[in-house]
Amino acid sequence: MTITERILEGDRLALARALTQIENQSPQGVDILDELYPHTGKAHILGITGPPGTGKSTLVNRLVLQLRQQSLDPGQPPPRIAVVAVDPSSPFSGGAILGDRIRMRDLAGDRGVFIRSMASRGALGGLARATGAFTQVLDAAGFDLILIETVGAGQAEVDVASAAHTTIVIDAPGLGDDVQANKAGILEIADILVVNKSDLPGAERTLHTLELALHMAQVSFQDGGLAPWETPVLATSALEGDGIGDLAAKVIAHRQYLIDSGEWKARQHVRAQMELRQELLAALWVDLLERAGEDRFELIVDEVAERRISPQQAIERMLEGPQG
Amino acid sequence: MKKIRVLIAKPGLDGHDRGAMVVARALRDAGMEVIYTGLRQTPEMVAESALQEDVDAVGLSILSGAHMALVPRILELLREQGQEGVAVLVGGIIPDDDVQPLKSLGVTAIFGPGTRTNEIVDVIQQATSPNDDH
Secondary structure, eight states: OOOOHHHTOOHHHHHHHHHHHHTTHHHHHHHHHHGGGGOOOSSSSEEEEOOOSSSSHHHHHHHHHHHHTTTTTTOOOOOEEEEEEEOOOOTTTSSSSEEEGGGGGGGGTTEEEEEEEOEEEEEEESSSTTTHHHHHHHHHOOOSSSEOSSSSOOSOHHHHHHSSSSSEEEETTOOOOHHHHHHGGGGGGGEEEOOOOOTTTTTHHHHHHHHHHHHHHHHHHHOOOOOOOOOOOOOOOTTTBTTTTHHHHHHHHHHHHHHTHHHHHHHHHHHHHHHHHHHHHHHHHHHHHHHHOOOHHHHHHHHHTTTTTTTTHHHHHHHTTTTT | OOOOOOEEEEBBSOOOHHHHHHHHHHHHHHHHHEEEEEBBBBBHHHHHHHHTTOSSSSEEEEOOOHHHHHHHHHHHHHHTTOOSSSEEEEOOOHHHHHHHHHHHTTTOEEEEETTTTTHHHHHHHHSSSSOOOO
């Protein structure tokens, strides 16, 4: 049996090893992705992001426990759930400590749950380069729901929104004032906003500030079509387990909304576009370096560093090819 | 681009994870990706995490004296799930008399108190040659 067939049959070791090949961008990994692609497109992909220390992993632990006792569609068995947890790689050594499993120990022993930790390996948008590919493999392997937990994200790490169908942004009390809440970026990508650590003082205020900021956004973006999804603001305490039932219900409701409104398809398109763009850029870069020559690139870099030519002139020269 | 992935786990009931943390940090600084599971892992949890994470090596920190029960069980579970190629290393308080029995069961190396972290890095690098696909 090929590794692809084993993955489709639910072989967990084959799945785990395929993920490694894909993460390492080996030729075998590329083949596996090609073969699995026709089997993808069924899973609901849920992105979970927010600043460091807001309790993302703890909330993922609780949410998965909760969703494993529910159905995505009436009368169906509970969803099989995969978690991809991304943590940062060290910019110096390239190594990483991936610690999300510490908070997800309640999920151990459940054969319907598969957790994979992933180092960002230098990617900046809050995900790793191969995170999208991981979701494809897990989708083909039959997971109904795939949670992507991003690295602790600040204001600009918004890649997860185009990788996921539903994006949950987690905030916690005491992280900023109402100007922060109105800045562009991470709050805008939320389909569901969560104020975690609702047991801490200041949670009410954070909740209120976010509701207000969202309300302004929703007024300014009304375009008179179908009733748009109104981003709910929920209070949870992942530590105490409060508000988790409501959060799970909103996740299921958003999935239904995406299907009913046709936005599921639209988001698939956006995702395909983003992934293609990303891969094309990488391929073009390799192609360009090959054609222009790596030595030539280094020479041009020197010229820019010594201020003999501007970056813009350097780009023109690189694009001219080897003869210039 | 292949990275060495290592699971660092504390099976059993003792609650001292400073040593495990120091090792995890040293491996990170040597460019490895370290999956850190935290305290009180059962052998089943360790083996299942090793499988899902597809690690090249498993480092077990045991200070409780239960190593002769825990380590053979973990080795057995890894073998059962087809991960006999994963290097298993043990650190902590392991009496001299237990070292040889553990090694003959398949443990790659045993590190006692005072081990230099770069020695651990070297052993893992040697035990997981970069093109090894298990």
